[in-house]
Structure formats: structure tokens, C-alpha cells
Amino acid sequence: MKFLVIEQDLRVWGTSQGIISRSFLAKLRKAYPQSIIDVVYLKQSESEDCLDLLPVNSIKTYVLDLKIPFYTKLFNKFYWRFFHVSLIRNNIHKVFGSYITKIDYQQYDHIFIRSAGLDCETILGAKDLSILKKSIITFNEPYPTFWCTGSISPLTNLELFKVKEMFEVVNQAKSCMATEILSEDLQYLYGSRKKFYNLPHQYDESVFDLSKMENVYKKNKKIMISYQGAIQFGRNVEILLDAYQELLENNLLYIENTEFVLRLKGIDKKKLVVKYSKCSNIKILDFASFSDSCNEQMHQADINIILENGPLYCNVLVGKAPFLAATQKPILSISPERSEMQRIITDPKYIANCNDKEEIKQKLEILIVDRLNSDAAVFPFGDYFSEENFKKLLDAVLFDSSGHS
Structure with a gap:
């Protein structure tokens, strides 16, 4: 088989999307080792991406010039107010489309057009192009932003009007794909008569260089709890830290044997540093490189934390979930009642309601006690991120959507 994958983000750090997309290519190669895999990489700025680590047959990279002409900016000030269409967005989509339209797509059996970030430029750039009728489009975030x-x-x-525009793209595409709850929500949002398929994110260590370690935090206690990520979209880290502080207040054993190390980015970071400055067991550090972050969570941390979006529901699969599954260490997911984690975590001790401090405290204490007594490998997600499950779900996308048995 011959695959074409159109990508927007293959960076090695600074974004979970790059990690997800690189790992998708690695898993695609393992699922179909004899296939031809060609990649068209439409990137928005120069970056060092270690593309030689990707197991593909060819990769064509283009750095797009997305500078908006002055007259477009000027007219857009009035145009979008009257017609509810952004000339700036249209200009960006046309740039993406100008590269996509040059692709000789007829030679491929399967084509993936994968979105990145919240704006879905690659998908929208293919609107009204003939390649779209043969393409499987992948959503990694809700679109438009209001539904995030x-x-x-x-x-x-x-x-x-963005919903209407994407509705047209969905109808033109061969099929659509997202993670489990997101696929359900988008199928409903766009009123799609075609099935949205489910394919979880993946992580594959082979497409990353984790040998460069410059700033790995070495744990100082027997048990290190770790959270690394952004504070955004309703992720509530304060309720978790407050619960941890209450555990420390009631048990000297936890003060002497545990520490909570966070690497955060977001507008509330400074506020959190001030709030928890008097607790020596809580350490809030600067964000680390991808290699440092991976090594900390794999080799230093004993319990890793996932913060899902909230507070009512989360219909995206956090990008770090497959990586943390690969560490075979305990995780505690702080989650709303309706979320991906609520569906895929097989043991309830690894998940707590993001609005219930007592439950968070109880679950965190269970994991601390377990880890004080054993460092055995654990599998909070079962086989959800296994290569076998990936191939089974991918086959459904490829063959069900093409009408083959």
C-alpha cells in the first residue's frame, strides 16, 4: 500500500501535537512495515525537527509564508463584521491549499490530512480540492474554538460560519477521524451522515532523541509526584496541590518521603509560585525540554499527574497519555465526569473527579502508599495504547471507510 500523510507539526518539543504526529508515523510503519509512506510537511516557521528519525520513504518540507498583506488586514477590519468571514483566515487557507493542490495524490491508496492546534489550517486548506475526496481528515481538537x-x-x-465551512469540508472528505469522545461530538456538531472513526493518540520512543539531558530534576525524596504541562482550558492544579498539602499536614511520613514537582507554563504560574512558596515539598520549576521532561517522568517520578480540561467535560485525549502509559508507572488523572480518561482508565484508583478535593486526596494517598511499598510496573490504561489496538482501529478507518471487507 502507498500512504500519503500531510502534516502540519512534526516538532520534537514545545507542543504535544508534534509528539502525537511523529508517533503516528512510527506506528503506521509498524502496522504496515512493507508499505510506502510519503509525507508532505507544511510548517509555519523554521524549526529543528530531527526528520531523519521518522521511518518514512520520503518527506517534502515546505516553510509557508503566512505574512498577511497590509490591504488584506485593512479590508478585513470591515469585511468580517458584514459577511462573518475572515479574509485573514481565508488568506492562510489559500496558502496551505496552494501547496496541497500541487500534490500528485492519485498514486496513493490512502491519504491522511492531519490537523494541528485549534485552527485546522491543513484541513481547511484542502477545502474544495479534489484530493479531499480521497482523504481521511484527522481532528485533534474541537473546531471552532468556541467548542473547545x-x-x-x-x-x-x-x-x-466556521461551523458551516467545516461542515462542507467534512462532507467532501472520504472520512473523518478523531479520538473517541471528540469523534462522537464532532459527528453530532457537523450533523455528519458519515461515521467519524476513533483512533487514539500514540507514543513511540524511536522517533525521538532522548539522550540530551541538560536540566533533569533529580528527586530528593523516596516518592516524587510530577506534573508537567500547561495550565489552560479549565485544568485545575490548585485543587490537587491543596489536597496534597492537606495530606502533608496530617502525616509526617508524607512530609519526609514525598515531594511534588511541577513544570508549568501558563499565565497563572507566578500566582501558584507565590501561593505555595511556604511548602518546601512543592517545587514549581521552569518548563523543560522534551528530552529532559521525558527522562524526569520516566526515571525520576514515581507518580505522574494528568490534568484534563474542565470543569464539566473533556472531549480531547491529552497528548501525554500514551507517553505516560509507556512509562508503566502509576498516574492520577484529575478529570471531569465526562472525559476520555474516564473511559479508558481501567482501574478507578488512577482517576479522581476534578471538582472533588476529598476524592483527589484519597486517591493520591492510595497511590503514595502503594508506591512506598512497591515500584512494580502498572498499566492504568490496560492495552488501550498497544500496537495491536492501534492496528485494529486503523484497519477500521482504512477499510470500513473505503467499502472494503
């Missing part, structure tokens, strides 16, 4: 969990974006006419 925790978003404070208002529901404007511009956002509603």
Missing part, C-alpha cells in the same frame, strides 16, 4: 473545553471564546456569527 474551557474556552472563553464567545459564540459569534464568525464562529457559526
Whole structure:
């Protein structure tokens, strides 16, 4: 078989999307080792991406010039208010489309167009192009932004017209794909008569160089609890840290044997540093490189934390979940009632309601006690991120959607 994958983000750090997309290519190669895999990489800026680590037959890289002409910016100030369409967005989509339209797509059996971030430029850039009828489009976030969990974006006419635009793209595409709950939500949002398929994110160590370690935090206690990520979209780290502080107040054993190390980015980081500055067991550090972050969570941390978007629901699969599954260490997912983690975590001790401090405290204490007594490998996600499950779900996308048995 011959695969074409159109990618927007293959960076090795700074974004979970690059990690997800690189790992998808690695898993695709393992699922179909004799296949031809060609990649068209439409990147928005120069970056060092270690593309030689990707197990593909060819990769064509283009750095797009997305500078908006002055007259487009000028007219857009008035245009979008009257017609609810952004000339700036249209300009960006045309740039992406100008590269996609040059692809000789007829030679491929299967084509993936994969989105990145919240704006889905690769997908929207293919709108009305003939390649789209043969393409499987992949959503990694809700679109438009109003439907992103925790978003404070208002529901404007511009956002509603985005729904209409994506509805047309969905109808033109061969099939659509997302993670489990997101696929359900988007199928409903766009009123799609075609099935949205489910394929979870993946992690594959082979497409990363984890040998460069410059700033790995070495744990100082027997048990290190670790959270690394952004504070956004309703992720509530304070309720977790407050629960941990209460555990420390009631048990000297936890003070002497545990520490909570966080690497955060987000506008609330400074506030958190001040709030927890008097607790020596809580350490809030600067964000680390991908290699440092991976090595900390694999070799230093004993319990890794996942913060899902909230507070009511989370319909995206956090990018770090497959990586943390690969560490075979305990995780505690702080999650709303409806979320991906609620579906795929097989043991309830690894998940707590993001609005219930007592439950968070109880579950965290269970994991601390377990880890004080044993460092055995654990599998909170069962075989959900296994290569066998990936191939089974991928086969459903490839063959069900093409009408083959």
C-alpha cells in the first residue's frame, strides 16, 4: 500500500501535537512495515525537527509564508463584521491549499490530512480540492474554538460560519477521524451522515532523541509526584496541590518521603509560585525540554499527574497519555465526569473527579502508599495504547471507510 500523510507539526518539543504526529508515523510503519509512506510537511516557521528519525520513504518540507498583506488586514477590519468571514483566515487557507493542490495524490491508496492546534489550517486548506475526496481528515481538537473545553471564546456569527465551512469540508472528505469522545461530538456538531472513526493518540520512543539531558530534576525524596504541562482550558492544579498539602499536614511520613514537582507554563504560574512558596515539598520549576521532561517522568517520578480540561467535560485525549502509559508507572488523572480518561482508565484508583478535593486526596494517598511499598510496573490504561489496538482501529478507518471487507 502507498500512504500519503500531510502534516502540519512534526516538532520534537514545545507542543504535544508534534509528539502525537511523529508517533503516528512510527506506528503506521509498524502496522504496515512493507508499505510506502510519503509525507508532505507544511510548517509555519523554521524549526529543528530531527526528520531523519521518522521511518518514512520520503518527506517534502515546505516553510509557508503566512505574512498577511497590509490591504488584506485593512479590508478585513470591515469585511468580517458584514459577511462573518475572515479574509485573514481565508488568506492562510489559500496558502496551505496552494501547496496541497500541487500534490500528485492519485498514486496513493490512502491519504491522511492531519490537523494541528485549534485552527485546522491543513484541513481547511484542502477545502474544495479534489484530493479531499480521497482523504481521511484527522481532528485533534474541537473546531471552532468556541467548542473547545474551557474556552472563553464567545459564540459569534464568525464562529457559526466556521461551523458551516467545516461542515462542507467534512462532507467532501472520504472520512473523518478523531479520538473517541471528540469523534462522537464532532459527528453530532457537523450533523455528519458519515461515521467519524476513533483512533487514539500514540507514543513511540524511536522517533525521538532522548539522550540530551541538560536540566533533569533529580528527586530528593523516596516518592516524587510530577506534573508537567500547561495550565489552560479549565485544568485545575490548585485543587490537587491543596489536597496534597492537606495530606502533608496530617502525616509526617508524607512530609519526609514525598515531594511534588511541577513544570508549568501558563499565565497563572507566578500566582501558584507565590501561593505555595511556604511548602518546601512543592517545587514549581521552569518548563523543560522534551528530552529532559521525558527522562524526569520516566526515571525520576514515581507518580505522574494528568490534568484534563474542565470543569464539566473533556472531549480531547491529552497528548501525554500514551507517553505516560509507556512509562508503566502509576498516574492520577484529575478529570471531569465526562472525559476520555474516564473511559479508558481501567482501574478507578488512577482517576479522581476534578471538582472533588476529598476524592483527589484519597486517591493520591492510595497511590503514595502503594508506591512506598512497591515500584512494580502498572498499566492504568490496560492495552488501550498497544500496537495491536492501534492496528485494529486503523484497519477500521482504512477499510470500513473505503467499502472494503
